[in-house]
Amino acid sequence: TGERFSARLIQRGEQKLEIGSEDEAEALVKELKKQSLRVLSVNRRERRKNPSPPFTTSTLQQEAARRLGFTVKKTMAVAQQLYEGLEVGKEGRVGLITYMRTDSIRVSEMARSEALSYITASFGEEYKGSGTFASRRRGKVQDAHEGIRPTQVSRTPKDLSPYLSRDQLRLYTLIWERFLASQMAPAVYDSVSVEILAGELRLRATGSEVKFPGHTAVYEESQEGNEEEKAQVLPSLEEGETLRFLKVSPEQHFTQPPAMYTEASLVKALEEKEIGRPSTYAPTVETILKRGYVVREQKKLKPTELGFIVTDLLSEYFPEIIDEEFTAEMEDKLDQVAEGQAEWQQVVGEFYPAFATQLQVAKERMAQVHVADEVSDKVCELCGRNMVIKQGRFGKFLACPGFPECRNTKPIREGTGVKCPECGGEILVKTSRHGRRFYGCENYPECNFVTWDRPIEKRCPECGALMVRKETKRRPPYFACSNKECRHKEPSPRGKDKRKKRVGS
Template identity: 45%
Template structure:
């Protein structure tokens, strides 16, 4: 029988088990902790609500019925076995509600089998110092944070598992509706109506080229007969040109103004997603995927380094250690741009402030230093994070704007030139392209000088209506309205796209016909449930659950009782439109000769044989005749094999290889007869153009507004 001393020595030799969420994070942390620690990954949630049923006991305080997630039993069993052999278990899932719930379930599962010490560790960055500090100061699981996650999970389950069957019965099998996603869909659909209802108005601008010696510059008409000019058409512009064409031109005023430009705070999740969308063209989902990689660890030479802090945050707070490090770096590299004291940024009231802002873990790891170790996209995202953080602790920039006014008869022209004369924080923002940096080099001029007009440039414009939402603008709107939280912005967009309620077109979010149908029903029958203010209030209540100010079962009861009554009423009284969306067509099934029906499917409208189920033939709805000479094929929507990107090609492929990435519409060019496609650019906004490269027809918004009826946009499947 071994002595007590031998048993104690054997106990001490055991390793501590650290459980994180992802293998990449496990690999980085295990290297930091070294001997005496084993780091394993749970791969996210191992225990959750079953997918096959509601699993919420609404009559007994909404108690959930949790099960082991399908396919995850082996991972859970291995972690339990590893825990049995360990001296202690440290649960290191992400420091947010979902992470706390993962830790809570793991603790309960392990405790149900083995008596081993289990503690929670949290950290905001994956660096040796932060990891070792968290291990030395373990804590208990935050039950209030777990309750907030539980309340959100149950609330979303109650909404989804009650609304979805209603949609199956009244619209189409397989549809689903989510609590927060439905609100986002409502915003997108309402914006689409604004876009469609907008009627563009024509207006003109007038520029003039002026000459002084060897210098030439362009100024814009800003005043005519002491009033702002109303240039509604070409005739009004030509009239002004005729009146001032031979007038003497003289500089009447020169104003010089200076402006202070303040640096912006480090990134929150939403601001990072917006910047990455606007500057890098990233979707919100892509931004978060790359940020996760930078957070969990990148191999820099022989070391694996977590390059940024936790990327789900709504706070701009920075730790004292990080402030000291960045100020030291600035003092060495840009001493003249170091402010006397650290700059503090105000934290919004609704921010939870659980984490710091998103920042580099080591400011000495400059983008240039780590570039060779990163992919192109990792480098681009890391660069804007690093630059934003470092610049946030530098002095203001200063710009000087010179504005020159030129009188030509009764017309006043103006030209402005801006120059940044104190770069300040701009010195570290190499990727910045801003209007403050643009400067028009003008010759030295003084009041009273005479100038010569070289030419006039009248230009036609059309007023631009409201823009469709993009990833950046919908995230901005959701944040401003208090809908969702940093961890949910990207999933909200992804769910709408995955369900095909929304598609992307020119980086804009456009509701499909299926999305519009779902939205119309939900808005009409459940106006309060998908109301923006109501949803924002729910978010606030979830925050109060986390702050232990309200009890989660009471919160759910207040919501669910009237909601369930409304669901039952709608289920009984709403007329079904199931099958009414199907339409007969002139197309014939090539397999059996029966007529084809236009049907609404998971991915929009498609053609299906009316002989179903005897004949199961389906195909895409043709959008246009193939423009290739001698080809009798039709253009249909297709998707690339890899990324699933939509394009449009001929049904006679591979005999005919015609393709276009612009969506055809149900209209022909009035000039050459070939079909029109949808296009978009900043100058013209949304417009239609001829597919024929030899035809210069461009269909503007103004012309579209004058048409007797709108052109139909068809959603098709591959």
């Protein structure tokens, strides 16, 4: 047909291929180039993708973090504003969403009927869905409130845009689209899987084409750290058809350590392990930040030395309490008390005697922990003392040990060794007021050069501009030119001993 598509090398004969080195990958490239290609099999099937249910507190916090970059605290604050009501033109003050602390995905019949009428009028009868979902939560669901939805689906984001702030509109749009999509029909795809023989080697190409968009015409749920590659559309192929290589590309991948939690993934883990309730997810995240157990670093929650110490001590002296199963069971018992199915005296009576014993042992034996401040060589210009390194919610900073008499503080200067392309000063690592790391010139405010990506000393070989290190969820780190008009990229020479290879046509 003359059409191009990509395929992935999967096995030799009946054995799955494990490519452990660059030499092995290059040998396979040479072998593939010598082979003729023949289509072994073509499998076609129809695939349906159901919509996601309306938001719960947990899923709203996760999706707002992924799509909008909101912290869980910000999500709940903005949702509270939408729930309590805002001035909307002639309507006056109106509550725009239902209660935002819920783990239910239930929707009232009135709201569902209104949504179906809107879908029929805006998209057509065939876009109407069943709106039924199985609960994703394994334990007991608190069903006093519906799932999070707009109070009136006819109040579209476009209609409300003149009356809402930017953050209010972005969160309302997310809630409105998710709810409307939840009441729509599944998306339908034509999926094709093609297996190709190249001598003893076997490759696989997969493709997918939208047959009916359904709910995806409005909204698709995002994924964190597990993004699927964009589906390709395959040409019409038949068994026995011969093909030819256009290019063989060895691609480099790395064995990654377990990822640190983001706020979104931490909330997801709390929900999955049944720790806490919708009303406690945001306060839990804020508490560990406020107490200095973790710090925000490039959207990740990084444990601090204090966090490790507290965890070790609590695990040593309160092992039964620092336990996921205990927490989930206690949450369930407290629910029973709230619903009148258990007496609080009985629940406390079963728990407290053993806890009191552990508490007494901890008081007697637990050493007083003091995380000593690291003394720096920087002298406080106000009082002459050597400043110390403190841990704040956005990382480390310098502070005068003479507090409260002397309240002098300074950011820690962390250099990159890279010269500013605009003035020649050194580019420093800095932290924004929201905790996000960026890179700026030491001569600010005289020089305003900034970048979100870490600069490297090497200059672009094509245009001479600054090169930066890029990181994405779908591929290993790489170097790229900072000049938006130049597309030069090159691999980052990292982790060769841990690298795995894949070969595709």
